[in-house]
Amino acid sequence: MDDTVELIERDQALQLLQGALDVAGHGSGRTALVCGEAGIGKTSLVTQLVSMQGDARVLWGGCEALFSPRPLGPLYDMAGALGAPLRAMLGIEGRRIELFAAFLAELQEAPGTTIIVLEDLHWADAATLDLVKFLARRIQRVRALMVLSYRDDEIGDRHPLKLVLGDLPADAVVRVRLLPLSEQGVAELARQSSRPAEGIYAATGGNPFFVTEALRADGLPATVRDAVLARAARQPPEVRALLDLAAIVPARIEAGIVETVLAPAPADINAALASGLLRTDGRAYAFRHELARIAVEEALPTPLAATLHARVLAELERCGCAAMSRLVHHASGAGDSDAVLKYALQAGDQAASHGAHCEAAKLYGTALAHADGMLPPALAELQEKLSFQCYLTDQNETAIAARLAALSIWRELGDVRQEGRTLRWLSRLYWFGGQKVEAEAYATDAVQLLQDLPEDEAYAWALSNRSQLYMLSGHTDESVDWGMRAIDLATRIGSAEVLSHALNNVGTALYSAERPDGRPMIERSLEIALEHGFEEHVSRCYVNLVSTAIKNREYGDAQTRIDEAMRYFAARDLDSWSNYISAWQARLLFEQGRWDDAAQGAARLVNSQGVAAVTRICALAVLARLRLRRGDPGAEALLEEASTLARKSGELQRLAPVACAFAEAAWLDEERGVDGIVPQTLELAEQRQDAHSLGELRYWVRKLGITEAGPEGAEEPYALMIAGRWREAAALWERLGCPYDRALALLDGDEAAQREALALLETLGASAVVKHCRERLREAGVRGLARGPRATTSANPAGLTVRELQILGLLAGGLTNAEIARRLVRSEKTVDHHISAILRKLDVRSRGEAASVAGRLGFLAQD
Incomplete structure (x- = not known):
């Protein structure tokens, strides 16, 4: 089946991309995320989009499955289409931010619309991901569409790309997730290929690449690997040799290297291209799909693969123009420990000098694995x-x-x-x-x-x-x-x-x-x-x-x-x-009452692997206190881990936030008792005479009835609270921008102040604190207190009902009102009313703004 076959069941995806490109062409750039499993047709879709544009400038680069990816590899791919000043900056040490700025400037100065394609970002190096973040945050200033393709089934929650995608500005992003073909779509592909469709859908699951390979095979293969290898096996030895050589090089192999290593006859090259496995742009050869390349590579006998790697390595060394990461890749494939050590060291030094520290660490680790003969x-x-x-x-x-x-x-x-x-x-x-x-x-x-x-x-x-x-x-x-x-x-x-x-x-x-x-x-x-x-x-x-x-x-x-x-x-x-x-920023947001943003930042760090203990303590303390105040589950486990790490650090700046969290937990639940970390940390704060820690700790231990320590040496707003000057304390907390602490000060005041405190706490979403305070105030004889929000609405910061949360998730998933109505078996008019209520409660003006807020608050799109 040749490349002229039209795309099947991709009209909606093309329309989304074309719409984003049209918006970009009017000066408001967009980022398009094209994702799906391997073989789903991401490259074919983007190629179709590009082919439909007459005069748009196209910059196309891809990430490679090298042992250690080349820093900014996609940018080097598109270097030939970049301006001379920008090309001159490539490879200059320590100039990455200037390089990014120059790239942005070139986009701004371009006379027409630019399409930037970055393929296979699941293999991206850290520097390329930094480029994506840099451009995505500024894309709305230029006439450009940045298309990012990746395999969404290969990036877990802790994958670096996942974090980058989560930080993209929602109002400038179009998401295109490609799904497998339907049974009817597979049948149409079979019809176009003049092949029978029987059994194809069941065997391939509708994956377009798998379908294509199955249709090309003689008979239905058990796997795509079998289909690829069967087709390769049918080729003459000279053609198979060319396929084998191309298979050991991720992405593409230069025509010059093929000529030097194999010197194939023109007829053999034509036969390889005619096989449907290989393609060329005149300068290099590449497999039509990475899955096909991997299938051929994995089938190579180890001695043959090592020989081919050694030949390519020798040619790259001779020409002296290859990226170090490629030399490491082929040296490793050749089993040449001396070459791996040599090039991994050089590549590591190069990556470190460019600020690509993740790649540098990986490369130095590779060198170390081959360093048996190194002098001490x-x-x-x-x-x-x-x-x-x-x-x-x-x-x-x-x-x-x-x-x-x-x-x-x-x-x-x-x-x-x-x-x-x-x-x-x-x-x-x-x-x-x-x-x-x-x-x-x-x-x-x-x-x-x-x-x-x-x-x-x-x-x-x-x-x-x-x-x-x-x-x-x-x-x-x-x-x-x-x-x-x-x-x-x-x-x-x-x-x-x-x-x-x-x-x-x-x-x-x-x-x-x-x-x-x-x-x-x-x-x-x-x-x-x-x-x-x-x-x-x-x-x-x-x-x-x-x-x-x-x-x-x-x-x-x-x-x-x-x-x-x-x-x-x-x-x-x-x-x-x-x-x-980022952990300290979460604390800043927490103290300023911006709790949703604080929770999101702290949770990212708490859920990440390998975060340093000093960072983790700060994030744990913020998240634990938020959960305590909101009445959310999981606070206890966070506190216990924070306590263990903080005690081990022995530092007041780590211990004090954790001790204050334990004290606040004891205030909210009188039956739990006061953890020993509270008086121990207070004693340390007294020794250090640290006004900040001293003030908050003294405030809490007085509230808990542990001590009657006075205000001397404490931070001013806490000193005022300890001294009973609640009105002055509340005013100072307001000037400082700390709404929760202001509410605590007001709680020590008269009835009017206490009612104001409750209203402020409800606005913050401090459900557990509100409940606790209502009970204490009723015990004190205060009457006429409002019942407070229902549990279903107090569990979220916008006060949405369960149904409204469900509709918000569907709205964030891109469904129309009619589609939501069908999904929920409700009238479209009812859905309209719900969405109006959601917009009002979120204080936004459009469905797009509501979806953006939903992403920021962590409400997941519903399938």
Whole structure:
């Protein structure tokens, strides 16, 4: 069956894409998500769309199933169609954000409409996903349609692509999910092929690629693999050799490599193309479908596959123009450990320099698996490279294991300075894993080991690390003392990196104590880090500026820094830091009463694997307190995990939010008792004289009747509440933008204030708190309290009924009013009334806005 056969049962999908392209052509760009299982016809659909356009510019690139994907591979695919300035930026180290901006600028300056096709995003590298995020958030400014295709059955909830898709702006996204063909559609394909349709639908499930292969086969194969291999087996040896060579190269193999390795006769090339398995654009050959390539590749005898990989590797080495990731792929296929080690190291260094830290970690891990013959110093350095990349990408357990391996090598070699450096790093990694005892021990060992050697950068690092640990545990004076020693030594030896690190530590310690000289020191540290490209230290500066501003309730400044940080992270795989800031952003939203957004952000982190303990504690505390206040299930399990991790960290900034959550839980349920973490953390806060933690903890223990501690040394709004000055406290909480805390202050006031507090709590959706307060007020003799919302509506922030929630889900799934009515067996008029109520309750003006809100609040589209 040739490529001229028309698409079957894809009219609606084409109309959706064409409609999005029409909107894009009028200056409001769109992103189209085309998804479905392998072989469902995603490429055929997009090809049809492109063929229908007369003058649209097309930029087409794809992701490949390489061992480690090439960073920004799709962008390199379309390089020939890009402008010269943009092409010149490809491959320049550390310029990813400028490259993305230049790509956007070229789209803005293009005279007509551009179609950007990015295929097989389920194989995408992190840099390509960053490009998608960058463009999707700005696509509405340009005349462009960005079409993203992927296999939705190959991306789980924790797949990086899933997170990217969840962050796309809903009002600029068109979703096209391709379904298998119906039995009638299969019959039509068979008719077009002049083949019998009997048994085809049952054998293929309506998958278009499977159907096509079955129709091409002589007889009905048991599997598509059998159909492909049967067709390949019928080819002459010279043609089969060409198919075998093409099969070991994902995506496509250059014609020049085929010519050098096989030198096929023109007749053999024509026969391969005529077989229906292979296609060409004149410059390269590729299988018509990845499933067919995989079938042929997996059928290759191992010795033959290794020989072919070795020949391709030799040719790529000779021409010197291949991406490192391809060299690694073929070296691995050839079983050439020396070549794998060589190229994986080079590819890892290249990926790291481009900010593709996930790929770098994977490549260094590959190199390590082939490093048996490495000399000990080089092996230790490789372990350290792997550790650093894993540290940046939230793979902390692997980072620790690699550093411990390096430590063993340095000790065996007797290299004291390298041992000291590694001890300092282990201190950092164990802290990141929430293991304070180990972090402190390694920090002390590093200082003691290096202090008797001539002063150098390793010792400066040990001093600064000691300052950092003191800062993190709230010992301001000690942090400043050790940090100033590090700053002095870094200045004398000319180490900009240690200087940036130490300035950050001292500045954060002072800023946390609300000293005016603190924040300027962090900002100076940030300037140095940005100037020298110290990604880790830039990230730490943003983290400390954000977290300290939130603790100081400087929410506007915190949000500004979050926006800056996220723009910086968008061009780099700094997952450890972006996750950490996301956790603090969830806390900011939580304190500001934006609970739906807070819950969504915190839940993403809690449900993600490999998130660092210090990040997880923050997210757990936010989500647990939200569930407690709303009366949602699951709060207890979150609190227990948060308590375990926080106790292990030993730091007041981790313990205090968890202790306050336990105290609030005891207030809401008097029968549960007060967890021991509450008085223990209060004692620690008293020792540190930390006004923020002290104020909230004292407020709760007084409310629980544990102590009568006074307001001295507490944060001002809590000090006012403790002193019984509820009216002033409520006014201050309102100025700070903390509605829940304002409601708590009002609850301590007169009857009018208490009624106002209840109304505010109901607006926030704090159902459990409202119930608790109503009971206490009735016991106190307050009468005439409103009954409150029904349970069915209080369980969701918009106050929707069960039926309205069901209709909202169907609406978000793209169903019309008539389709919803048929689904629910209701009149269309009834559905109209329900949708009007939904729009009113969500405070939106259109079905599209309602669907957008539904996605943001986590209401899933109904099938």
